[in-house]
Amino acid sequence: MFYNNKEREIRIFDTTLRDGEQTPGVSLSIDEKIKIASQLDSLNVDAIEVGFPSSSKGEMDSAKKIIKENFDSNICGLARAKKTDIDACLEAGVDTIHLFISTSDIQLKHTIKKSKDEVKEIITDQITYLKDHDVNCLFSAMDATRTDIEFLIDVYKKAEQAGADTINVPDTVGIATPHSMGQLIKKISNEISIPIDIHCHNDFGLAVANSLHGVEFGAKQVQVTVNGVGERAGNASLQQVVMGIECLLNLKTNIETEKLYETSKIVERLTGIQILPNTPIIGDNAFSHESGIHAQGVISDSETFEPGIMTPEMVGHKRRIVPGKHVGRHAVRNMLLDAGLKPNEKELNEIVSRVKDLGDKGKKVTDVDLYTIAEVVMNSISKEVIDLQELAVMTGNQMTPTASIKAKIKGKEKRASDIGVGPVDAAINAAQSLIDEFPDISLKTFKVEAITGGSDAIAEIIIEVEDDEGRSVTARSESEDIVMASVDALISGMNQLMIKRKKQK
Known part of the structure; x- marks a missing residue:
């Protein structure tokens, strides 16, 4: 179709703050919306849908405050085909109004209770009213993929004649296939001359494929959300759509792709919707390799077991070789050399054997596990920089959780205390306060898993710490005391990271 047409530029319309916030359980504060909008503007998305101004005072206030930030991205507000909704968007001061009305038979009957002729009349009246106020109009026929095609094209023609600037084709309930979406867009584009925008939901896992087709x-133009958040199974993922357009279709977007990973992490933190490790492009495993054959190939030439047309650097991610029961000698040697450890052949064989044994027992093998095994085998245990001495946590329903900690840092005793939203958070904050003399080291990820049942369940804590030069290590701790395990894992990770840095330097 349009392969290799590098001059064709696709606009990216982000609806994380509108459709994305409709994810069950997600509710963003105004400050959080501004943080996400700022990141999206930095990412250079073409348009940001900031919400539904007529739906609540909070939506109106957040839209106004985002607009006051004077972002470069076009700011869009959602409106039903009603003057009150249009007026709310005008009051907010948006650049574009996303006007929508149902068009499928089932929604005409059960949602808006209007006839097809009434819908066409409403479209003409409301778009005319909107354009009288000199605002850009994006018109959407809701549930387009379940709408009779002749009526749908008639609706879009009415919208174009009334002055709409762009029409949106939404797969509202995610029932399209790539082939059907392609044919639908082809038919519509043969009938209208204004730009076509698509909005795909992921109910059958086809949102990205449908968008690309x-x-x-x-x-x-394609409507997307960061991390694919959204109603039900979500929307088309911004990261996957953008990299698909640029790397697979060989077309252009304005997105600064090296900011995709950091954008994903910000939205993950603020929405609380955790990214699965195997999520394409931005998941922890997206550029990770454990298998000996894969790792050896990637170390030699990354294109052996990666797409090649997309690298981790392109999306702001990092390639990782991870230890585990499938790991090979070549990968282990390289991981240890990166940490300043140089085992001989006999020592390397023993280290690999012990790592595989640990993996065979069902354990996740962390970087710290690997370094510890190597140092034991090589008889070169490194002296710890931080030695935990005491930890105390106070909590209750009438007090703010508070933790105090004592440790020796480079042989000198030091104490610190801090508060948190819970005992674990307070303990982690206290530990980080204790080690504030290492400001270039930060806690990157923190995961908790129960590995036994009952009130005395043993918890496994897995953390990752990273320094300002991109070095990182993962560490693990297990205990029935989740607070102690959390601090142990953090300090273990920091010790290993500082040892790694020292040996590399």
Whole structure:
């Protein structure tokens, strides 16, 4: 279709703050919305849908405050085909109004209770009213993929005649296939001259594929959300759509792709929707390799077991070789050399054997496990920089959780205390306060898993710490005391990271 047309630029319309916030359980404060909008603007998305101004005072206030930030991205507000909704968007001061009305038979009957003729009349009246106020109009026929095609094209023609600037084709309930979406966009593009925008939901896991196929057949703008958040199974993922457009379709976007990973992490933190490790592009495992054959190939040439047309650096991610029961000698040697450890052949064989044994027992093998095994085998245990002495936590329903900690840092005793939203958070904050003389080291990830049942369950804590030069290590601790395990894992990780840095330098 449009392969290799490098001059064709696809606009990216982000709806994380509108459709994304409709994810069950997600509710963003105004400050959180501004943080996400700022990151999206930095990412250079073409348009940001900031919400539904007529739906609540909070939505109106957040829209106004985002607009006051004077971002470069076009700011869009959602509106039903009603003057009150349009007026709310105008009051907020948006650049574009996303006007929508249901068009499928089932929604005409059960949602808006209007006839097809009434819908066409409403479209003409409301778009005319909107354009009288000199605002850009994006018109959406809701549930387009379940709408009779002749009526749908008639609706879009009415919208174009009334002055709409762009029409949106939404797969509202996610029932399209790539082939059907492509054919639909082709038919519509043969009938109207204004740009086509697509909005795909992920109910069958096809949102990204449908979006890309729509672009192949002529869509000029794609609606997406960061991490694919959204109602039900979510929307098309911004990261996957953008990299698909640029790397697979060989087309252009304005996105600064090296900021995709950091954008993903910000939205993950603020929404509380955790990214699965195997999530394409931005998951922890997206560029990770354990298998001996894969790791050896990647170390030699990354294109042996990676796409090649997409690298971790392109999306702001990092390639990792991880230890485990499938790991090979070549990978282990390289991981140890990166940490300043140089085992001989006999020592390397023993280290690999012990790592595989640990993996065979069902354990996740962390970087710290690998370094500890290597140092034991090589008889070169490094002296710890931080030695934990005492930890105390106070909590209750009438007090703020508070933790105090004592440790020796480079042989000198030091104490610190801090508060948190819970005992674990307070303990971690206290530990980080204790080691504030290492400001270039930060806690990157923190995961908790119960590995036994009952009130005395043993918890496994897995953390990752990183320094300002991109070095990182993972560490693990297990205990029935989740607070103690958390601090042990953090300090273990920091010790290993500082040892790694010292040996590399």
